Every structure is written in C-alpha cells, then in structure tokens.
Amino acid sequence: MFITFEGIDGCGKSTHTKLLSDFLNQKGYKTLILREPGGTDFSEKIREILLTSDFNLNPEIELLLFEAARSHLTQNVIQKELESGTAVISDRYFDSTTAYQGYGRGINIDLIKICNYLATKGIKPDITFYLDLEIEEALSRSKDRILDNIEKSGNNFFEKVVEGYKKIADEEPERVIIINANGTIEETYNQIIAHINKKFFSNTSSNNNEK
Numbered sequence: 058m059f060i061t062f063e064g065i066d067g068c069g070k071s072t073h074t075k076l077l078s079d080f081l082n083q084k085g086y087k088t089l090i091l092r093e094p095g096g097t098d099f100s101e102k103i104r105e106i107l108l109t110s111d112f113n114l115n116p117e118i119e120l121l122l123f124e125a126a127r128s129h130l131t132q133n134v135i136q137k138e139l140e141s142g143t144a145v146i147s148d149r150y151f152d153s154t155t156a157y158q159g160y161g162r163g164i165n166i167d168l169i170k171i172c173n174y175l176a177t178k179g180i181k182p183d184i185t186f187y188l189d190l191e192i193e194e195a196l197s198r199s200k201d202r203i204l205d206n207i208e209k210s211g212n213n214f215f216e217k218v219v220e221g222y223k224k225i226a227d228e229e230p231e232r233v234i235i236i237n238a239n240g241t242i243e244e245t246y247n248q249i250i251a252h253i254n255k256k257f258f259s260n261t262s263s264n265n266n267e268k
C-alpha cells in the first residue's frame with residue numbers, strides 16, 4: 058500500500074500523514090512515514106541544498122535535484138518497503154514536482170513527466186490525497202515559521218501551483234482525491250479515512266474508525 062499527501066506548504070500534510078499512519082497501525086499494518094525531499098541521508102543533504110542554501114538555483118537545477126533525491130529514496134527505500142508489505146505514506150512525491158517545477162516554475166510538463174518516471178521507475182501511489190486549502194489560510198497556519206527557499210516564491214507562484222494540482226487531479230481522478238482541508242483537523246481526517254476505508258477496507262464501517 059503506497060499513499061501520498063500533496064498540497065501547498067502548510068496545508069496539513071505532515072499532520073495527516075501521522076494520523077493516517079496511526080490508523081493503519083491500528084488496522085495491523087506496519088507503516089513507514091517518509092517526506093520528500095528526504096528520507097535517506099543522501100536525499101536529506103539534497104533537501105538542505107534545495108530549501109535552505111543560498112546558491113540561488115535555477116528551475117532546471119531545482120528539478121534535477123528534487124528528482125535525484127527522489128530516485129535515491131525510491132530505489133533504496135520505497136521499492137523495498139513496498140515489496141516487504143509495509144504501508145508507505147509519503148509527505149509529497151512526484152506530483153509535487155509536476156505542480157511546483159512544472160506548473161509553478163513553468164518547466165515543460167512532458168519533460169517533468171519523463172524526469173518523474175526516471176526517478177520513480179514508474180512506481181505510483183495507490184492513492185494520493187491533495188489537501189486543498191486557501192493560500193491565505195495555509196500561510197496563516199504556518200506564519201510563525203522561517204520560510205524556506207520555495208516558500209519565498211510568493212502568492213503568484215502558489216496560485217499556479219494550486220492550479221497545477223487541480224489539473225493533476227482532473228487527469229487522474231481515480232488516484233488523486235481532492236480533500237477540502239479548510240475545516241478542522243478532525244473534519245479533514247474523517248474525509249481521508251472514508252476514502253481509505255472505501256479503497257482498502259470496503260467491508261469496514263468508516264464510523265467505527267473516526268477520530
């Protein structure tokens with residue numbers, strides 16, 4: 058089982074990644090939470106370069122570094138864990154590159170898809186939750202944090218990223234589920250669990266598993 062969370066910065070991905078992991082543990086699954094970029098020593102080093110260094114990277118270098126981090130994580134962790142039956146839950150995966158470097162930075166989407174395929178060897182999530190949240194609300198939820206390099210890109214950039222995510226969801230409605238993340242943590246959680254129950258535990262009542 059491979060599940061990913063997507064959305065703009067501050068939309069609640071980390072929160073719901075952990076809550077879903079707890080839910081699946083209660084169902085008897087061994088889970089592994091990952092984040093992108095990151096998840097291996099190599100990919101965490103790339104994360105530092107991308108998010109906090111002052112190299113002033115151009116969009117193409119940004120793309121290649123995100124994909125290098127992803128390739129290392131997929132080859133060394135995701136593929137093996139999925140083969141051994143672990144439920145892998147990742148805070149971001151290749152849709153982030155399509156939304157941020159493709160729609161956000163303006164790199165050709167077909168090129169992005171090729172790079173995503175190279176980095177993942179075609180390994181796709183079974184289900185992806187796009188947490189849909191107003192940009193202003195996302196900013197206000199994370200207003201006390203120091204902004205990383207991508208977060209400094211401004212509202213115009215984030216509007217393009219949001220539009221990109223909506224196009225991704227339109228193209229793959231079976232895989233990419235849009236979740237309204239404007240409500241409370243519990244309201245968002247209940248929507249996610251309803252979809253998980255429907256997809257993986259269709260004989261289980263969602264009411265028994267609500268937070």
Ligand code: T5A
Pocket residue numbers: 065066067068069070071072073092093094108123148149150151153154155157158198199207208238239240241242243245
């Ligand atoms: N990136 C990444 C690319 O450009 N291309 C790529 O290919 C990839 C993989 C990574 C950055 O890299 C970019 C995208 C990003 O800019 P990151 O540090 O991994 O950045 O994390 P972010 O995506 O920025 O996410 P954050 O950690 O900032 O936010 P989350 O995880 O979405 O949100 P979370 O869960 O930490 O919640 C934020 C706050 O809101 C509260 C939480 O308690 C928390 O305080 N909250 C709620 N408050 C009210 N109501 C709710 N429903 C709430 N849900 C959560």
